[in-house]
Amino acid sequence: MLHAILALLADGQFHSGEKLGEQLGVSRAAVWKALQPLEEQGFPIHRVRGKGYRIPLGAVLLDSAAIQAALPPPLEARWEWHLYQQIDSTNAQAQRLIAGADVRPLVVVAEQQTAGRGRRGRQWSSPFGQNLYMSFVEPVSGGAQGLEGLSLVVGLTLIQTLEACGYQGCRLKWPNDVLLDGAKLAGVLLEISGDLTADAVVVIGVGVNVLMEADSSIDQGWTSLRRSGQKGLLDRNQLIAVFASRLAEALVLFKQAGFEAFQAQWQNCDAWLNADVRVISGSNVLVGRNLGVTAQGSLRLLTDEGELAVSGGEVSLRLGHAS
16 A cells, blocks of 8 residues: 555645545555554655645655666566565675576665665665665676776766756766765675676666665765755656666677776766875775776876776775875
């Protein structure tokens, strides 16, 4: 019933509990009973006595049929879609789906993750129904060598998606973060399995904060599309469809030309280009100036000893003056 209630509320207008109940053939109390757990988890439900309930325009639950219907016809059957109400991690579930089976392109999306993961093993906050948690499985040939710079391409594709959906000012932080107004909006996590020298599979995990407005468990500056105050698209089904369409195009070009085809575009979106930065890897810290990225997606770092090319992996990038 929750899907049906939110579908009626998706116009962004107030609807009384009584009217919603009449439309669905249930009591007003049943409507509130369905909405209450969602509100307790932080979902943006606005309640006003005498007026009823309102949610942000387009803030519906995920629907794999709606996502596929929004894809261009050539892409409708490109991926096998798997939608879960709750899962430990979309990346972990994607790995389970292809374990011991023929590897095929597929997508895992979830309303909630109980063990969402970011880079370097960090937890990714994943409340129900508020953000995007998705993983794309792509078979690859040529081994891990041919995937250099792919995570940067995914981040760039995500920025282009958000711009197309009405959000301006998104920037990239090497290697895998998307920032908006200087705060983290989204992240990318790539995991590679199989034969790293021949045929392999890459799981492309993407998380985007969409409706989330508060979370005390996050230990860094963050934002969401709703928090930004911009009047862009909030329908997560539509956001996924636009991203999937653009990712399919980007993957074709990446397989043909590698990251070099995206290098200039990526640098144009680099939030910290020419800034003094620190690169942290365990107990090792490199200090220098961010000169951009190489044709393979490595960070170009100008240090006192000269220019270094720093690869991704278990590293963290910080501004020179940040703690």
